[in-house]
Amino acid sequence: MSAPSKADLKALVDGVIRAQGNDYIKDLLRRKQLPIGTNKAEFVEHLKAAIDAGEVLAQDIDDWLHEVEGWGNQHIYLYRMSIADAKHPLWSDQAQLRRMVTTAGYGRQWAANTSQAFDDTLTLTGIHALDGDRLRFEWHQGVAIEDRAPDRDFTRYEGDELVHYKAYLLRRQRTVMRFEIRPRQRLAAAFVQVPASSKDHDAAVVAMWAVVGCVRSESAFRPVNMSTVIKKVDEDTRPGPLRTNMVRLITPGAWIAYGAEASSAAYREVQDADEARSAVATMTRFTGRRSNLLYATSQSGDRKAKDVHVQLDGTRRRLWVRAQLTEVQVWELLSLLASYA
Template sequence: MGTDLLSKPQLKELVRRVIVSQGNAFIRELLRGTNVKIGATKEDFAANLDAAIDADELTQEKLEAWLAEVEGWGDQHLYLIEPPLIEPAVLAGGIAASVHASVLNASASLDFPQALELKHIALTDAGLSMVWHQGKAGWNRFKPKDFSLEEGLEHYRFDAYRQRLDRSVVRFEWRFVDAYCAVLIHRNPEIDHKAVFQDVRLTLTAIGCPDAHLQQIPLNQAVKVAASKGKGVHSTRFELDGGYVEMASTLAEGGIEAVEPVRMVLQAVDTGQFDRAQGMLHFAAEEHGTSRRIAVQVYGREGRLRIWAQCKREDIVRIVELLWAYNGAP
């Protein structure tokens, strides 16, 4: 739990501004762990979450643990990068001596500033996690609140707009047992990926990792191996400087394996002759161990994934583990 204790009004504000913006399925899961009813709409969820807080069914510890598993996972870009050359044991001292010491184990933040800002660092024996927030306000047309007004001979029309608060989360995740780290960037087009990498690099340097080059790890082999396994591959593109070969399934559910002529062509391609590869892969619960069906575009040369669904931390961990195993396979 964060080092700052939040009052019940602050916890309710956390619900209103952050938690209710998460996916409905995840909110239902959170409410199922209480004795209050669940509801069907965002308004129901907010009211029932407030009731659970009043009844001490939902504590700060539970809310922050849930957010750590849900917020900033999925519906994003993910880069695999080489880990810093530093002994994890010395990170605690580096963080404590840095300008970022105040966000170590900080409580869940309600603040989403216009510029990307580091809000949380978590360091355990198992890994290092850092979280940045960025927000952007906008306005969406909302006709149900339109109205007109007459004053004397004058007639006025008022067109309503509802404020939209776009909250974006950026993560740096490093499990010390892994040979890679991950930079996860929300799909918000307002976020400059180069600026994120620079911010992550500067932060790592500040906490004692001066060699943090954030070298991206290519995933070309992962796409090639996934294509050879067949199931879940919806499109592939194999490239070299002189040309490319591209194949895809247009079926809503089935991948290339469900379209026999395309599957036979794919099996005939010697992918080892190509330098670069990318593809759209679908990971399914029954086959890959994810909680739901998740589409992932893999850009091999960049070492980048585009994850097309909001999901949970465990889903991202599982997908990356599978792709990493593919990437190391012959």
């Protein structure tokens, strides 16, 4: 893929970058010591000016997108690696990894710049060896988003009829799918932005494993038991970043549920509910079916800590993060959840 031109980068600003949260765009501006502004229109104006001046390069944007695009607002499948496999020398041998990837027919994607990838279908765009032993596979799919632009509406006569036209701006955004292997943490995860309700979701996961299999088979990654995580998080009453808003626990032939009426509250913050749950001293025969958690993110730069809604699904062994986060914040969450399994 050829290096993007300044026009390409500015088109990226109008599409993918504009689609990111304001706090994340301000981070990019601040990182490059650029004027920030007070709203998204000014952020975009300053970014384009910096691109024209050569102060923001393609690599700057690519690095930033790897950190913020496609993290959160997705379903995640979390996996545990065996000790032996996590310690395998393959993960720190980039030359061997590249040979395996190339042999499988994916040599063009090795260390590829993915900022300009806008394929109409979900397409493998990059395979990256990171920090000496992390390996990341990335897929992208370009989509056109219509933004209403009422200031560009107009009305005119066409023959004897008065016709009113409503204007929309077409912006290019992307769906992102990733699979990342982190041997030091003995963890791996699949990040899928294709909606779980879509028939394409399961097909995307199957296609993902077909590619990841060029370095390790699916059997090398054991799904983290979300049923156990649901139950143990609910039982943990220590102060921490995870609080249970709602939980459903099951046993053969029955289920029980606890929940707060307000979506922004933990049910144990209601004294009567906390006492009712605490009165059940042992629930060894119950497992977790589903829970809604409030995850308090860590503060980063000007981004304040916030509660993010996370849904755990014990049956399908996956979680749904319902807000945009950064790469660091997502992996902090995954590491925490894995500690309960």
